[in-house]
Amino acid sequence: xxxxxxxxxxxxxxxTPEQLAAINKEVMDSTKHMVWVPNVGPQTLAYYCxxxxxxxGGQAGGGKTDLVMGLAIxxxxxxxxxxxxxxxxxxLPDRMEEILGTDSGLNRSTGTWRVDKYRTIDMGGCQxxxxxxxxxxxxxxxxxxxxxxxxxxTQYTFISAWNRSADPEQRCRVVCTGNPPTDPEGFWVIVRxxxxxDPTHPFPAKDGELRWYTTDPTTGKExxxxxxGPHYFxxxxxxxxxxxxxxxxxxxxxxxxxxxTNYDSVLAALPERERLAYREGRFDIAMQDRLGQxxxxxxxxxxxxxxxxxxxxxxxxxxLAADMTGGGSDPMVIAARYDGWFARPIxxxxxxxxxxxxxxxxAGEIIAVRRDSALVxxxxxxxxxxxxxxHLKDNNVEVFGYKGSxxxxxxxxxxxxxxxxQRSASIWRFRxxxxxxxxxxxxxALPPNDPSLVADLCAPTYKIxxxxxxxxxxxxxxARLGRSTDRGDAVQACWYQGMRHSTHALxxxxxxxxxxxxxxxxxxxxxxxPRTGRKA
Numbered sequence: 001x002x003x004x005x006x007x008x009x010x011x012x013x014x015x016t017p018e019q020l021a022a023i024n025k026e027v028m029d030s031t032k033h034m035v036w037v038p039n040v041g042p043q044t045l046a047y048y049c050x051x052x053x054x055x056x057g058g059q060a061g062g063g064k065t066d067l068v069m070g071l072a073i074x075x076x077x078x079x080x081x082x083x084x085x086x087x088x089x090x091x092l093p094d095r096m097e098e099i100l101g102t103d104s105g106l107n108r109s110t111g112t113w114r115v116d117k118y119r120t121i122d123m124g125g126c127q128x129x130x131x132x133x134x135x136x137x138x139x140x141x142x143x144x145x146x147x148x149x150x151x152x153x154t155q156y157t158f159i160s161a162w163n164r165s166a167d168p169e170q171r172c173r174v175v176c177t178g179n180p181p182t183d184p185e186g187f188w189v190i191v192r193x194x195x196x197x198d199p200t201h202p203f204p205a206k207d208g209e210l211r212w213y214t215t216d217p218t219t220g221k222e223x224x225x226x227x228x229g230p231h232y233f234x235x236x237x238x239x240x241x242x243x244x245x246x247x248x249x250x251x252x253x254x255x256x257x258x259x260x261t262n263y264d265s266v267l268a269a270l271p272e273r274e275r276l277a278y279r280e281g282r283f284d285i286a287m288q289d290r291l292g293q294x295x296x297x298x299x300x301x302x303x304x305x306x307x308x309x310x311x312x313x314x315x316x317x318x319x320l321a322a323d324m325t326g327g328g329s330d331p332m333v334i335a336a337r338y339d340g341w342f343a344r345p346i347x348x349x350x351x352x353x354x355x356x357x358x359x360x361x362x363a364g365e366i367i368a369v370r371r372d373s374a375l376v377x378x379x380x381x382x383x384x385x386x387x388x389x390x391h392l393k394d395n396n397v398e399v400f401g402y403k404g405s406x407x408x409x410x411x412x413x414x415x416x417x418x419x420x421x422q423r424s425a426s427i428w429r430f431r432x433x434x435x436x437x438x439x440x441x442x443x444x445a446l447p448p449n450d451p452s453l454v455a456d457l458c459a460p461t462y463k464i465x466x467x468x469x470x471x472x473x474x475x476x477x478x479a480r481l482g483r484s485t486d487r488g489d490a491v492q493a494c495w496y497q498g499m500r501h502s503t504h505a506l507x508x509x510x511x512x513x514x515x516x517x518x519x520x521x522x523x524x525x526x527x528x529x530p531r532t533g534r535k536a
Contacts, residue, residue, distance in 0.1 A: 012041060017253050036070040036099055039255060042207075042248050043067055046175075051210055052243040053160075055148065055193050057178045058281030061264075062250025064177030068144035069096055072121045077170055079121045079142040080135070082159070084150035089125035092146075096121070126151065129482055132158045141165040141172045148176035149186030152482020177250075180283040182274060183290050185481055187455040190283060194451055195224070196247035197283045200301075202449055207249050212242035220331065220349035251281065292461040294427055294471055299434040300457050304448040311338035316372035319498025321402070323490040324362065324378065324385040325350040332362055334369055335490035339501050340433070340443030342494065345453065345487045359387025366392065375498040377402050379489065381474070400497045402426070404474060417469050424471040426496035427460055433495055443501065446491070456488025 012020065024040045038047040043063050046056040047070065056067055069092075072079035083089040089111070096113060097103045105114040113121040122140070126132060132155045143163045145151055160174050181189055190197045195205035203224075205211055216223050218234050225231050230239025252264055268279055289296050315338045325332040331350055336343040346369065353361050362384060366376055376399045378389045385401075392399045404423030411418055413432050419425040436442050446453065459481060460472045478484050 020253070034074075036066075036073050038067065038070060039063055041253075042250050043255075045208055046248045046250075047071065049208070049246060049248065050244065051173070051246040053174045053176075053245040055176045055178070055189070055196075055245075055247045056250055057148070057176070057180070057247070058249040059251045059279060060179055061252040061255055062281075063255040064250055065092075065095060065146050066099070068142075068146060068175050068177060069099055071175060072142055072144070073099065073115060073119070075171070076140075076142040077119055077165065077167065078140045079119075079144065080138070080140040080159075081121060081123045081144045081146060082126050082151075083146050084125065085127050086125035088147075089123060092123040096123075126155055126159070129155065129479070131155075135159045135162070138162055139164045139166070141167075141170045143174045145174075145176045146178070148178040149181035149189050150178070152185075153188040153192070154482050180277040180281060182277050184293075184455060184459040187451075187459075188481075188483070191451040191455060193245070193247045198451055199284065200304075200448065200451075205246070208246055210244045210246050212244050214240050214242040219347065220351070221347060249281065252279075289458075290461070292463060293458060294460045294462045295431050295434060295457050297454065297458050299431075299436060299442070300446065300454050302436060303434055303442060303444040303446040304450075304454075306442075306445040307341070307448055308445065311341040311343070315339050315341070316499075317370070317374040318372075318500065319375045319377060319494050320366065320370050321377040321490045321494035321496075322362065322366055322379065322385075322388065323486045323493070324388060325353065325358070330484045330486060332365065333486040333490040334366060335487075335494040336369060336371075336374070337494045337498065339499075341445045342447060342491060344447040344450070345490055347486075353384075358384040360391050362388040363391035363395065363397075367395065367397065370397070373398065375400060377493050377497050379404070379493060381405065402493050402496070412469060415469075417464060417467050420468050420470040422496075423474065424462070424469050427471045427492050428462075428469055430457075430492040430495050444495075450487070453487045453491065456485035457491065459485055459488070 012023070015023070020040055027037065027040060038044040042056070043066075046054060046067055056062075056064055068079075068081055072081060081092055083092065093103070093106055093108060093111070093113065097106070100115070105116075107113070111123040113123065115121060122138075126135075129152060136158075139162050141164070143160050145156060145159075148156065156176075163172050163174050165172050176189075178189070181187060194201045195203060195211055196207065196209075212225050212227055212229070213222055214225055214229070214231060215221065216233055217236055217240075225242050227242070228244065229241050231242060232239050264279070268275065270279065289298075318337050318339055320334060320336045323333045323335075325348075329350055332348040332353070334346040334348070336346075348365055366378075366388070370376065376392055376397055378392065378399055378401060379385050380389060380401045381404045389399055389401050402422065404421060404426075406422050408419055408422050408425045410425045410429075412428060419428065430444075432438075433444050434442050459477050462469060462471045464470070474485070474489070
């Protein structure tokens, strides 16, 4: 079916809006007996899409909400349609009533609509991060997230876990709709659909192209694989079936009803950032800086462009930073630095640690990665950092205890402003190091193809009050994003302490000469790669 639809869309792609409207009228006239039919174009492609996980998004007014309602009415038995806020969710039944022409079967107090004896549609909000727990264990063969960028990633993945049906003949799928995110809170959407939305992705995908993803149980990380599988990993003898994913772009022209109104002029009057996102459907807006962003996105991208597969020859590992797991689902992340060159961060799943032995086990992971007597920086702000710190000290490892909330007497290089605490100082120091306008340019080289690292580093905001630089507290960033910024925190902490050419030039030259004299370069331990397919 998808091949035929693609052929039809290929024939339609050069049609004018007037021609498409005429075709759409002909289709509507011939389907008057049907409750709902998709508009000609991308909405039809989305309706018949074979993906287990679809993101239908782009310009405002492209018929995104109607798509999920149409699917719920015509193709699914038990559906869940969500908006982020409860206020927005209240509007969902109104649109459903317009489509059906009646509110028969609607229970507004529960948000449940019994369309007929075969179809039930649940509608509601997920305003608080904890509201996802209300959806725990509730199966739906259609899970639909309207305006996906408003949700946190953890809300999305948690609720989607119950995308299932007791009827083996019923198709199950997750459908997301939305405009491009306009702030870091929604950047995870671009990370998840990076093959379609991130221009730096090494293996870009076309709109509507299916890609398959699963989680490597040995690392806990999502990987892209070739086809549905089964795919075999260590400890999984039965194999794992991957889920397909795709993105289909929507435009205002795809919605004849709105295209004939003055809605486009309304979008054209929006402020620039919103206009580019909602009127033009540009997903690169999320990669542009927001007001008060501490580290400019372009600086991070430039640092990624400077990266090489290996560190400069003879340069030793100068520091190694560990962002500790707190015993929950967040992993432990280790970042290693060779002067200004950073190795790919290593993630260690939280379930690999025993609660009673977490400190010693984490110390062992650090020691296994450490080279050249590098200084170790351990985050003592939470989790099991203190226990890890003590175990490293007991093993005669030089270690610095990083306390983000603790005060510091440091000042910014140019403005000479004070810092509120160590977190403000460390993130600002990394900003200074990334600044391309400094003499000789920035020395920082960051691993590419890591959108999560970019999002983490660019998430914190700052303000200056009473001559003090105050970078947004980590707990506030986590609450705003709905996830922890482990990778970015490990990288910026890694730069905060340890040898650098700007401060330890003679020491580095001496160590480099000793390495060259031995005829060997320092060994870099890279993160484990998936056994099958490409990394997501």
